[in-house]
Amino acid sequence: MSEQKIKTVVVDDEPLARKGLRTRLERHADIEVVAECQNGVDAVSVISKLRPDLVFLDIQMPGLNGFQVIHKLRELHQPIPLIVFVTAYDSYAIKAFDVHALDYLLKPADDERLRETLVKVRNYFGNQHQDEQSRKLVDLVADLTGDDCEEILRKLANGEAIETNPYPDVLAIKDGSEVTRVAVQDIQWIDAAGDYMCVHALDGMHIMRKTMKELEQELNPQWFVRVHRSAIANIRFVKKLVSHISGEYHLILQNDTELKVSRSHRDKVKAAMKM
Template identity: 55%
Template sequence: MIEKIRTLVVDDESLARRGLVVRLQEFDQIELLQECPSAREALEVIGKEQPDLVFLDIQMPGMNGFELLREVQAHGYKMPLVVFVTAYDQYAIKAFEVRAIDYLLKPVDHERLAQSIQRIEKSIAARAQKVQQDRIVNMLAEATGEDCEAILKRLASGEDVSVARYPEHIAIKESGEITRVAIHSIEWIDAAGDYMCIHAGSETHILRRTMKELEEELNPQRFQRIHRSAIVNMEHVEKLCSRQNGEYHLILRNGKELKVSRSYKDRIKKLILNQ
């Protein structure tokens, strides 16, 4: 199925406008929305219809083509792709300065128009691909805790970017019993020699595992290292405080105060500001 390109034709000369419309009707991928005899009318239609493409005359009374584009931007309307159509070639450089996708001279030649539409289709496909890529990268960033730029670099280098599935509970064996501790209840974790102390509410559980092994099992969007030997659940953080000696401390909702080492300070500040 051909994806239709919703198109607007803007020209104050009725014969030129109708001639272009007739030519455009030969292309199945073009869906003509309306013909506008003035930039003022076109501004209203662009705001209402949000066309994908506008064939735009430059010299028009009252408001010319360049002024129309400035008004579209000033009104906050979605900017369509623009092909300038004019009888004069002295505007070509300025047309491309405002990022027009093409520049056609009247009378428009059929072959030249076909080339222009081919260029438009490629541009629309590239836009759609960029939107889809951004959507996927944002989803990956949300799921993995990585920032978008890091994910894009990994994709560009051909690395695998997989979404880890993090457990909702952690099994802790203590005194012959196995306790299932809900991940969301864990407030912070600190190291004690070869053991990890898991602090969850009023209880502290002892787990024989390295900090690195445990960190890999926890969702980095929720759990962050704040010290070489401490991990905190950011959902339990109330505030970040700076001391006169330059140290930073996290205050948890239960009143517990945890020191943030200098190497993690900037990342923790950024996370708190963006929450």
Template identity: 55%
Template sequence: MNRLKTLVIDDEPLARKGLAIRLQAFEQLQLMPECKSSREAVDIIIENKPDLIFLDIQMPGLNGFEVLKAVQEKGHELPVVVFVTAYDTYAIKAFEVRALDYLLKPVDDDRLAECVNRVISEHQTVNDEHQEKLISLVAEVTGQDTHTLLQKLASGESITADQYPEYIAIKDSGEITRVAVKDIKWIDAAGDYMCIHAGDDTHILRRTMKELEQDLNPKLFQRVHRSAIVNIKQVEKLCNQQNGEYHLQLKNGQKLKVSRSYKDRIKQLILS
């Protein structure tokens, strides 16, 4: 039996190790040493030519789509790809209608078995069309043509769909917490990290304010300061202080400073 050379790519050590251990149960798969970074993944795919990769989408450096693009740009064929994501956003809806597959973190055992069995059963029928699906797949769900999509990736722009996620996934010490966007009250910056205040909890996320803005519906979430975003539904009132500065008071009593450049936009959203 020809076993499929299988590579797990994920920057989170526990997630990577946990998936690799469970994949060892499938005798049709030949596990390669795990890969901990997206840039390392490009070289490994080119040099070792795995048949199958489990590829995390959100990674520092290059995201999962950019890994595939980098391999293609160097003139090499892509392996069969199973995307792994903690973000149930644009990717999932696209993968459901293709021969490719995805796994949502934390990965369910039954879902993993279903995925592996599908890959194994379809491996013999994989042909040249598979190479084209990986990018056209993303183009379809984002509503962009392939040429535009590749240009955005090359320039470092983010790829987003015409929809917003219901959850934000937060990695911390090997665990992944899915925070409902509707529960977020406000977000503020703390150095290189974002503090997401949802319900009675505060979650720490290593992303930029700009990236978070792109994932949040602008009709509900508004930047009020260079280091703060607020859920408009949580705003109780906009206050004008004696020194001419403005601040928002949220329903829980929290006060947030409003920059002058955002004042008019905040007023418009509160009154609408």
């Protein structure tokens, strides 16, 4: 890495912040800023396409925040570049990141602080073994539950424990001698058919032998909610909740599938939809 430039991407929703950081970075001959991104969605696309070595990633952004960018890259099975987090909130005692990350910068970054960061960057790439300690925050963030970066920062700052996601990203569905791996995020809804569960995913329906209770315990309740004794829905695929004159409620999914909501599960469904 010492004989070639370090391909770098700057991600920040504030144009002046991006310009200021880029200007400072361009004073260093071994740093090549190959792209700027104004939001998290652009960042995921650019990082996936350009495969940079280093990313200066703003944490607080509308749409996808910095943590969610890492989530998305992991979901897309993209390699995670070296991350330096950038934030305007010194009140969060971001030095908590020192335990996990390569480094962080407070906006606006001054020249001396940036030089210190780049020394760490060069040492990282110059180390043949590339100390795995610098990846710990990336691994931690990628598995965090919830999307509230402010709450995550507060917990990191106060030294509070952060729960990682105990739920699987993939369901392994066995059918005779074959095992199909179904991405949990692609599951739209699940309903029961006798002793079997019908898992309706984007790639079609899969049959598995498991109880509804077992599946309910396996799936992340942040996204999956029991709507009936015999059905679970992924809230991310719900288009609307409809009430009928009879007093019954039905969920309408994005593919127009209609699921009845039983009276005993109605309040939980409403809470999941933040009604």
